[in-house]
Amino acid sequence: xxxxxxxxGDVTAxxxxxxxxxxxxxxxxxxxxxxxxxxxxxxxxxxxEHHNPPFVPSSPTTMxxxxxxxxxRLILSTSTTLITTNDPxxxxxxxxxxxxxxxxxxxxxxxxxxxxxxxxxxxxxxxxGIPLAVENxxxxxxxxxxxxxxxxxxxxxxxxxxxxxxxxLDGVPPFVWHGSIRSPEIAEQAAYxxxxxxxxxxxxxxxxxQKLIRLYRARYAHYGHGTPEQAIVGLGGQVFMRRxxxxxxxxxxxxxxxxxxxxxxxxxxxxxxQTPLTVGSPQExxxxxxxxxxxxxxxxxxxxxxxxxxxxxKTVLEQLDLLGEEVVPVLRKEFAALRPAGVPDGPVxxxxxxxxxxxxxxxxxxxxxxAAVLSGESVPSAAKEA
Amino acid sequence: xxxxxxxxxxxxGTAGGPGRTExxxxxxxxxxxxxxxxxxxxxxxxxxxxxxxxxxxxxxxAEATTRELAAEDRKAEVTVVELRGLAVxxxxxxxxxxxxxxxxxxxxxxxxxxxxxxxxxxxxASYSGLFKSFFDLVDPDALTGTPVLLAAxxxxxxxxxxxxxxxRPLFSYLRAPTLPTAVFAATDDWGGGADAYxxxxxxxxxxxxxxxxxLLRGRGGGRGDGPGAxxxxxxxxxxxxxxxxxxxxxxxxxxxxx
Numbered sequence: 001x002x003x004x005x006x007x008x009g010d011v012t013a014x015x016x017x018x019x020x021x022x023x024x025x026x027x028x029x030x031x032x033x034x035x036x037x038x039x040x041x042x043x044x045x046x047x048x049e050h051h052n053p054p055f056v057p058s059s060p061t062t063m064x065x066x067x068x069x070x071x072x073r074l075i076l077s078t079s080t081t082l083i084t085t086n087d088p089x090x091x092x093x094x095x096x097x098x099x100x101x102x103x104x105x106x107x108x109x110x111x112x113x114x115x116x117x118x119x120x121x122x123x124x125x126x127x128x129g130i131p132l133a134v135e136n137x138x139x140x141x142x143x144x145x146x147x148x149x150x151x152x153x154x155x156x157x158x159x160x161x162x163x164x165x166x167x168x169l170d171g172v173p174p175f176v177w178h179g180s181i182r183s184p185e186i187a188e189q190a191a192y193x194x195x196x197x198x199x200x201x202x203x204x205x206x207x208x209x210q211k212l213i214r215l216y217r218a219r220y221a222h223y224g225h226g227t228p229e230q231a232i233v234g235l236g237g238q239v240f241m242r243r244x245x246x247x248x249x250x251x252x253x254x255x256x257x258x259x260x261x262x263x264x265x266x267x268x269x270x271x272x273x274q275t276p277l278t279v280g281s282p283q284e285x286x287x288x289x290x291x292x293x294x295x296x297x298x299x300x301x302x303x304x305x306x307x308x309x310x311x312x313x314k315t316v317l318e319q320l321d322l323l324g325e326e327v328v329p330v331l332r333k334e335f336a337a338l339r340p341a342g343v344p345d346g347p348v349x350x351x352x353x354x355x356x357x358x359x360x361x362x363x364x365x366x367x368x369x370x371a372a373v374l375s376g377e378s379v380p381s382a383a384k385e386a
Numbered sequence: 387x388x389x390x391x392x393x394x395x396x397x398x399g400t401a402g403g404p405g406r407t408e409x410x411x412x413x414x415x416x417x418x419x420x421x422x423x424x425x426x427x428x429x430x431x432x433x434x435x436x437x438x439x440x441x442x443x444x445x446x447x448a449e450a451t452t453r454e455l456a457a458e459d460r461k462a463e464v465t466v467v468e469l470r471g472l473a474v475x476x477x478x479x480x481x482x483x484x485x486x487x488x489x490x491x492x493x494x495x496x497x498x499x500x501x502x503x504x505x506x507x508x509x510x511a512s513y514s515g516l517f518k519s520f521f522d523l524v525d526p527d528a529l530t531g532t533p534v535l536l537a538a539x540x541x542x543x544x545x546x547x548x549x550x551x552x553x554r555p556l557f558s559y560l561r562a563p564t565l566p567t568a569v570f571a572a573t574d575d576w577g578g579g580a581d582a583y584x585x586x587x588x589x590x591x592x593x594x595x596x597x598x599x600x601l602l603r604g605r606g607g608g609r610g611d612g613p614g615a616x617x618x619x620x621x622x623x624x625x626x627x628x629x630x631x632x633x634x635x636x637x638x639x640x641x642x643x644x
Contacts, residue, residue: 134637184625185637192634204484211626218628265481274486 001335002346003328004044005037005320006079006236006303009057012310015258023056029313030057033306034067036317038074040324043346046077046109046303051085051118061094068102075352076102079200079303080111080179083140084132085122087156092143092164099169104351107175109198109234110137112186124155130185131155137176141193144173172374175347177234177301180212187212191219191231196347198234199296202305203261205274206295209235213296229343234301235292237276238308241322245280252279252309259309282326289331298339300346300372302331345372423607424461427451428499432469432506432517433539440539441468443571443591444505447537450595451503455602465499467492469516476519485523497528500605501535501598502562504553508540512552521556529562533601535594536568546570565601569594 007030013020021029034045045067047057057063064076076098081091091108099106112129113119119126135153142149143164151159168174177196180186181204190197197216201209217228225231240255242248249268256268256279271277278288289302306319353373429448433440444466452462469476475489485493496502506517536553540546549568557564567590575587585593624630 130637131640134634138638184631188631188634188637203482205487205490207490208484215626215628215631219631222628265478266486270478270486271482274484 001299001332001339002043002075002301003323003331004042004046004075004077004301004303005033005306005323006044006046006048006077007033007057007305007307008048009050009055010260010308011054011056012260012308014310014312015254026056027063029307029316030063031067031070032313033316033320034074034076035070036320037324038071040320040328042074042320042324042328044075044077044301044303046079048079049082049111049113050115051121052115061098064106065098065101068098068105071105073105073355075105075107075348077106077177078108079198080109080113082113082118083110083136084112084129085118085124086136088136088140089143089156089159089162089164092140093166095174096144096164096166096168099174099349100166103355104169104172104349104353105355106349107177107347109177109179109196111179112183128155130183133186134189137178137189137193141176144168169349169351172349172351175349175374177232182208182212184212184215187216188219191216191225192223194220194223194225196232196234196300198236198301198303200236201292202236202238202276210295217297227342229297229340232301232344232347233296233299234303235276235296235299236303236305237278237289237292238305239277239285239319239323240279240306240311241282241285241319241327243281243322245284248279248281255309255311262309282322285323285327286330286334289327290334293335293338298335298343300344348373350374422460424463425455425602425606426498426500427462427464427503427602428496428501429464429466429503429505430469430496430517430520431466432514432520434470434507434514434516436470438470438507439571439573439576440505440507441466442576443537443539443569444503446588446591447503447505447535447569447594447598450591451501451535451598451602452595454596454599458599458603460599460603460606465495467495469520472520473516476516476523479523480519489523493524497524497532499532500607501533501602502529503535503537503598504557505537505539506553508538508545508548511545512548513538513556518556521560524560526560529557529560532562533598533605534562534564535598536564537570537594538568539571541573543570543572543574546572563601565594565598567594567597 009026009030011021011023011026030047037045047060047063048055049057049060051058060078060081068076095106095108110133112133116126124132132155135155139151139153139156147163147167149159149162151162175196177198178186178190179198179200181200187197197213199209199213213233217231220226220231221228240248240252242251253268256262262271268279272279276288278285293299304323306323307316350373427448429444431438431441431444448464448466452464455462472489472492475486479485479489506513509515534557536549538549538553540548549570554564569590571587
């Protein structure tokens with residue numbers, strides 16, 4: 001089981017001081033947060049991709065490349081990479097390059113993006129969101145697996161005899177997650193390819209995501225990749241912790257009440273009851289996260305959102321200390337003890353596994369780390385026949 | 387259909403007693419009314435008063451429909467969804483993108499109906515904002531094929547065409563067939579001041595109930611119970627059902643089809 005953090009990359013005013021960080025401050029904070037994640041023993045850092053204010057991460061592989069150079073163990077990922085409006089050829093090239101520079105410590109999460117104007121800004125139509133995700137990913141999948149690609153699709157100019165360079169590190173493409181909050185087509189797509197499915201469950205109540213994940217697991221098995229229990233599931237969650245639960249609530253409330261994504265709607269109490277948001281002690285975060293397993297089955301990756309609502313960097317780094325010292329070690333042990341044999345661990349590139357990734361993960365993952373290491377043969381037989 | 391919690395502003399009754407919170411008649415146990423599952427009639431009232439004439443009209447229409455169904459040996463299960471108690475939850479859903487458990491239950495009740503009675507007060511020449519906000523939160527495909535009886539209340543009969551120019555297009559957008567006969571009740575209609583040549587309100591309610599019951603003939607058991615139930619009765623798929631999901635090969639093929 002892999003634990004990490006994901007960031008939206010929003011520039012949000014701190015409601016307690018009224019001060020808005022500059023873009024430069026936010027970007028350097030994101031890097032500091034990623035490095036801290038490695039320092040406290042987390043496995044994954046993932047950044048969003050946006051092309052409009054108040055968000056800064058428009059160029060994820062630039063940022064992740066920089067972080068790769070200053071870390072040794074951390075898996076660098078995205079949440080999400082826009083498969084609809086980016087050229088799949090450029091995604092193939094950028095992430096293969098990043099994969100080489102980071103020694104395999106790279107995977108990525110495909111997403112469609114829900115900001116309407118981004119589509120026309122990049123020459124696309126939001127009503128074609130699903131067809132774009134389907135076609136562009138079909139091309140990306142081939143570019144990483146076939147040395148020479150002939151391609152003709154509906155959305156992109158044709159390719160004849162094209163080779164995407166660099167080729168994936170050791171011939172093993174980056175692992176791909178498909179992120180969705182509501183579309184059954186994306187769960188179906190992830191299942192078809194035997195890729196991971198990330199259900200960013202941070203806002204909607206769990207009943208909805210149970211249906212979505214159940215669909216993905218059933219179809220993963222249908223396409224012959226394994227049992228439903230072996231499907232690769234990732235989940236989100238957002239937390240704010242202090243050692244004392246009341247202190248956490250008192251300190252976070254002004255942030256919650258004013259945050260663009262939370263505020264001016266349901267109360268903090270209603271929100272924490274109906275969504276994964278946990279504001280309280282480390283033990284409360286442990287307890288809540290363990291309920292995810294009960295709701296969705298054994299899963300492979302847990303990403304926490306910790307730099308939300310305009311929290312200052314110092315506070316976010318304190319959150320990471322608590323995650324690394326008190327929450328994740330317990331969760332690793334608990335999840336590992338509960339996970340049945342045959343359910344795979346989180347995906348790791350063989351080059352990264354040969355490095356130091358497995359070691360720091362030793363508490364919970366060493367026993368089955370081998371099962372999660374990716375192989376070059378990643379096109380499942382059922383998908384090939386189809 | 388989702389279980390109702392005691393706090394939800396959704397009152398359920400059985401035939402002849404709309405609004406009374408009696409235990410629902412279980413499908414398939416309609417007794418003397420025959421073996422057919424009861425017809426699920428759901429009335430949505432956007433009235434704001436307590437008591438409200440909008441709710442009163444919803445109750446009368448549900449009762450008239452139930453009576454007509456009973457005359458044909460069909461049992462009805464009536465549920466009234468009062469939007470007043472859901473107003474804050476509706477606003478929260480608009481802001482956050484997800485419903486509270488009580489609102490989820492109300493939405494499931496409405497989309498699970500065999501027939502819908504929609505009643506709003508007329509505000510500023512149209513349906514009320516609360517009424518529209520609730521239907522803004524209904525999945526655009528969820529009412530496809532569900533018969534709807536339109537009704538509205540207002541201070542004067544001069545608002546009566548709001549039913550035609552505001553309500554009817556809303557349900558056309560949702561692909562929910564509306565009964566041609568709609569009922570508008572002005573304040574005077576509840577007393578003796580009604581238009582003597584148009585027929586009294588009780589007669590118009592009875593006529594609407596009779597016609598609506600005819601439209602509901604052959605329906606029953608609600609929508610969305612078990613895999614395929616939606617599709618069988620209405621043509622709407624449960625999009626998360628692994629057995630009926632659109633296979634990926636079709637998604638791939640569809641991309642080049644147009």
